[in-house]
Amino acid sequence: MQIKMSGISKAFGPVKVLEGVDFALQAGEIHALMGENGAGKSTLMKILCGVYQADAGSIEVDGHAVQIRSTTDSEHLGIAIIHQELNLIPQLSVMENMFLAREPRRFGVIDSGRMREEARRWLALVGATQIDPDGEAGKLSIGQQQMVEIAKALSLNAQVLIMDEPTAALTEREIEKLFGIMTDLKAKGVAIVYVSHRMEEIFRICDKISVLRDGQFVGERVIAETGFDEIVRLMVGRELGDRFPKREVEIGAVRLAVSDLADQGNIAGIGFEVRAGEVLGIAGLMGAGRSEILKTLFGVNRRTHGEVSLDGQPLTARTPSQAIAAGVGFVTEDRKSQGLVLGMSVRENATLVHLAQYAHGGVVNGRSESEAVARLVDELHIRTRDAELDVKSLSGGNQQKVVFAKWLAKPPKVLLLDEPTRGVDVGGKAEIYHIINRLAAAGVAIVMVSSELPEVLAMSDRILVMHQGRQAGIFDAASATQETIMTAATGNN
Amino acid sequence: MTPQQKATLQKLGPFLALLLVCAGLAFMSPDFLSVGNLMNVLRQVSINALIAFGMTLVILLGGIDLSVGSILALASVFTAMMMRAGYDPILATLVGVLSGAVMGCVNGLVVAKGKVAPFIATLGMMTVLRGLSLVFSNGSPITGFQSDFFSMLGGGYLAGLVPIPVVWTLLMFALFWFVLKKTVFGRHVYATGGNAEAAMLSGVKTNRVQIGVYTISGAMAAMAGMVLTSRLNSAQPTAGMGYELDAIAAVVLGGTSLAGGRGWIFGTLVGVLLIGVLNNGLNLLGVSSFYQQVIKGSVILLAVLLDRSGKK
Ligand SMILES: Nc1ncnc2c1ncn2[C@@H]1O[C@H](COP(=O)(O)OP(=O)(O)OP(=O)(O)O)[C@@H](O)[C@H]1O
Ligand SMILES: [Mg+2]
Numbered sequence: 123m124q125i126k127m128s129g130i131s132k133a134f135g136p137v138k139v140l141e142g143v144d145f146a147l148q149a150g151e152i153h154a155l156m157g158e159n160g161a162g163k164s165t166l167m168k169i170l171c172g173v174y175q176a177d178a179g180s181i182e183v184d185g186h187a188v189q190i191r192s193t194t195d196s197e198h199l200g201i202a203i204i205h206q207e208l209n210l211i212p213q214l215s216v217m218e219n220m221f222l223a224r225e226p227r228r229f230g231v232i233d234s235g236r237m238r239e240e241a242r243r244w245l246a247l248v249g250a251t252q253i254d255p256d257g258e259a260g261k262l263s264i265g266q267q268q269m270v271e272i273a274k275a276l277s278l279n280a281q282v283l284i285m286d287e288p289t290a291a292l293t294e295r296e297i298e299k300l301f302g303i304m305t306d307l308k309a310k311g312v313a314i315v316y317v318s319h320r321m322e323e324i325f326r327i328c329d330k331i332s333v334l335r336d337g338q339f340v341g342e343r344v345i346a347e348t349g350f351d352e353i354v355r356l357m358v359g360r361e362l363g364d365r366f367p368k369r370e371v372e373i374g375a376v377r378l379a380v381s382d383l384a385d386q387g388n389i390a391g392i393g394f395e396v397r398a399g400e401v402l403g404i405a406g407l408m409g410a411g412r413s414e415i416l417k418t419l420f421g422v423n424r425r426t427h428g429e430v431s432l433d434g435q436p437l438t439a440r441t442p443s444q445a446i447a448a449g450v451g452f453v454t455e456d457r458k459s460q461g462l463v464l465g466m467s468v469r470e471n472a473t474l475v476h477l478a479q480y481a482h483g484g485v486v487n488g489r490s491e492s493e494a495v496a497r498l499v500d501e502l503h504i505r506t507r508d509a510e511l512d513v514k515s516l517s518g519g520n521q522q523k524v525v526f527a528k529w530l531a532k533p534p535k536v537l538l539l540d541e542p543t544r545g546v547d548v549g550g551k552a553e554i555y556h557i558i559n560r561l562a563a564a565g566v567a568i569v570m571v572s573s574e575l576p577e578v579l580a581m582s583d584r585i586l587v588m589h590q591g592r593q594a595g596i597f598d599a600a601s602a603t604q605e606t607i608m609t610a611a612t613g614n615n
Numbered sequence: 616m617t618p619q620q621k622a623t624l625q626k627l628g629p630f631l632a633l634l635l636v637c638a639g640l641a642f643m644s645p646d647f648l649s650v651g652n653l654m655n656v657l658r659q660v661s662i663n664a665l666i667a668f669g670m671t672l673v674i675l676l677g678g679i680d681l682s683v684g685s686i687l688a689l690a691s692v693f694t695a696m697m698m699r700a701g702y703d704p705i706l707a708t709l710v711g712v713l714s715g716a717v718m719g720c721v722n723g724l725v726v727a728k729g730k731v732a733p734f735i736a737t738l739g740m741m742t743v744l745r746g747l748s749l750v751f752s753n754g755s756p757i758t759g760f761q762s763d764f765f766s767m768l769g770g771g772y773l774a775g776l777v778p779i780p781v782v783w784t785l786l787m788f789a790l791f792w793f794v795l796k797k798t799v800f801g802r803h804v805y806a807t808g809g810n811a812e813a814a815m816l817s818g819v820k821t822n823r824v825q826i827g828v829y830t831i832s833g834a835m836a837a838m839a840g841m842v843l844t845s846r847l848n849s850a851q852p853t854a855g856m857g858y859e860l861d862a863i864a865a866v867v868l869g870g871t872s873l874a875g876g877r878g879w880i881f882g883t884l885v886g887v888l889l890i891g892v893l894n895n896g897l898n899l900l901g902v903s904s905f906y907q908q909v910i911k912g913s914v915i916l917l918a919v920l921l922d923r924s925g926k927k
Pocket of ligand 2: 517
């Protein structure tokens with residue numbers, strides 16, 4: 123199947139998000155759609171699958187003009203999408219989510235037996251055999267939810283598959299599996315649109331790249347004939363400095379010391395130290411207990427064993443507010459459910475943690491709050507017309523920067539980062555790395571969980587690798603390689 | 616029209632509806648716009664207003680408080696019993712309001728610590744507290760207390776023109792507006808209602824926010840009870856039945872979302888007035904009370920439908 127979108131324009135109110143964008147997709151190709159956060163990638167794809175309607179422009183399928191007015195229309199055309207934001211209904215089971223509104227039936231009633239079987243088959247195909255089709259979707263980790271979304275999209279047997287940052291929450295092993303599936307689909311003539319901010323992936327798996335900048339189409343390239351620098355130039359419109367800026371920091375005294383830490387069954391025997399100005403990376407496969415370490419330190423999960431001290435004082439926080447008071451900050455993994463109050467403005471979200479900073483006797487000083495927010499928006503290059511807009515109107519990457527901004531109003535002693543650059547574009551990532559470096563230089567001890575190995579390797583001083591809830595080892599980042607990390611993470615020592 | 620202007624217009628929708636209804640009534644009944652009648656309307660709505668202000672906070676949290684009518688009754692019974700026993704009326708009034716706060720606090724504890732759904736928690740409390748007011752009053756109204764201070768609470772006038780309950784209502788309106796708009800607590804109410812998990816992870820003590828909000832709602836209901844008892848010059852153990860529904864209707868009419876996280880106190884004031892004006896106008900026009908219900912219900916449905924359709 124062949125798709126041609128021409129002259130697509132779309133505005134939300136006065137904001138032009140897409141202006142005359144052309145996009146062509148051939149059967150049997152994996153086509154990367156690149157662009158900075160807010161460039162309009164998700165919007166373009168939502169138009170293709172009927173979530174939004176274009177204000178102008180046309181869509182042709184195999185040479186015939188079509189109108190795609192709803193997601194039902196696009197499904198009939200054989201177009202399936204994995205949305206950037208997870209869309210599972212938390213109270214329903216995994217299989218109910220997968221077959222929502224197309225449940226297999228027998229004599230008019232839902233045939234759960236067949237549904238379970240089908241769900242299991244598709245989950246096995248993506249290598250997610252550990253996910254129970256009857257389990258509640260809301261109980262799964264973000265990565266697992268993403269796997270369910272992928273299995274669901276595959277089960278539609280679509281001719282065109284749109285993947286909007288499907289790997290943002292996945293680790294190496296799942297990604298390998300996914301790439302294998304994508305290659306198979308491609309061989310069967312399925313056309314795939316692939317949106318990702320992970321550059322390495324694009325060059326590994328894709329055939330072509332189309333680039334959007336500020337809602338305009340700036341070019342299409344064949345992968346074999348282009349390179350990292352050209353793509354970045356197309357995306358950003360200028361040269362980008364170092365992808366991973368160097369950090370010149372004097373490493374200080376031990377700030378965070380953890381010994382023999384355990385929670386209620388996810389992790390045990392965790393011990394490490396982080397010094398002032400140091401970044402400790404935490405790597406591991408999905409479900410290895412990386413986030414659990416952070417959650418236990420932050421008082422979200424209950425600590426059942428072990429000692430934690432901060433600047434020599436025992437850290438006994440049993441709630442997040444106590445942890446924050448002790449000087450711990452936590453950039454959470456899932457911005458939609460844990461990081462942001464979507465119905466509140468950028469300003470209100472950015473100051474949620476340290477609102478007391480701008481208040482006297484419980485009364486907020488609107489001026490100093492707004493000034494601080496203006497500074498943060500500026501410092502982090504958060505793209506928003508107005509900090510008074512709902513945070514949900516921002517693009518994914520910019521939302522992520524707002525989550526980061528929450529903790530910067532008053533630098534903590536220890537900052538825990540869980541996938542801090544998830545969904546952030548190359549430029550934005552570099553900005554966040556600069557911020558991490560600046561915090562480190564100011565003496566903050568940083569613990570960073572990340573699924574992106576190049577990021578962990580480049581940004582950490584040392585790397586703690588997790589395997590099935592245990593610590594498989596701590597490696598010096600300077601001498602570690604992707605292979606050593608992966609070997610430890612898979613338990614082959 | 617920019618989205619912001621549109622949003623503002625949308626927000627002012629209930630206000631425009633109020634003006635429209637007022638204009639219509641003024642046209643149909645010349646008495647409506649007289650100062651006497653307007654003050655009368657304001658006094659009539661003040662009880663619902665006081666309850667609805669507290670209810671706004673509860674609904675902003677995504678909760679609901681069905682127990683306000685019972686709190687109103689029990690607090691009134693306490694105050695009346697104290698006054699009849701010869702205690703100072705000012706003290707009795709304060710104790711009444713405080714008892715309402717305590718009852719609200721119990722609601723909050725059950726919801727926040729006991730993790731009981733607000734609908735069920737406050738439904739249970741509604742029944743328990745109603746039963747207690749019947750127990751303490753022996754099922755009959757408590758009368759026979761003489762106090763200038765206390766009768767002023769519901770029946771007095773400021774400068775011979777503005778009824779005291781109206782003054783109270785306006786003061787409370789200003790206070791609630793300030794709290795929601797300008798204080799850390801107000802911001803935490805919106806955040807907890809919008810996304811409790813994110814708020815908690817940002818260090819908001821969401822349990823405390825919940826307990827605080829239900830406590831306030833209880834105190835406001837008790838305050839409304841003082842006004843009512845003063846007006847009637849007796850405390851009725853069956854007072855306030857169904858008041859929770861009027862308060863909820865006013866809050867929702869004012870554009871506050873039952874899902875929590877979105878809404879404002881000005882809207883609630885407008886919602887209260889809209890209901891009050893309708894009651895008054897339909898009376899003035901001599902519409903039968905059967906039809907009054909039909910009309911009132913329809914207006915509520917229509918207003919909320921318009922509000923929703925605009926939000927899509
Ligand atoms: N529903 C909406 N209402 C208003 N503005 C919107 C809406 N959806 C998107 N936008 C705006 O449109 C622009 C493009 O957003 P889009 O989500 O398409 O970006 P993107 O390229 O997918 O970015 P990212 O890489 O961060 O996911 C952004 O500026 C965003 O703020
Ligand atoms: Mg996007």
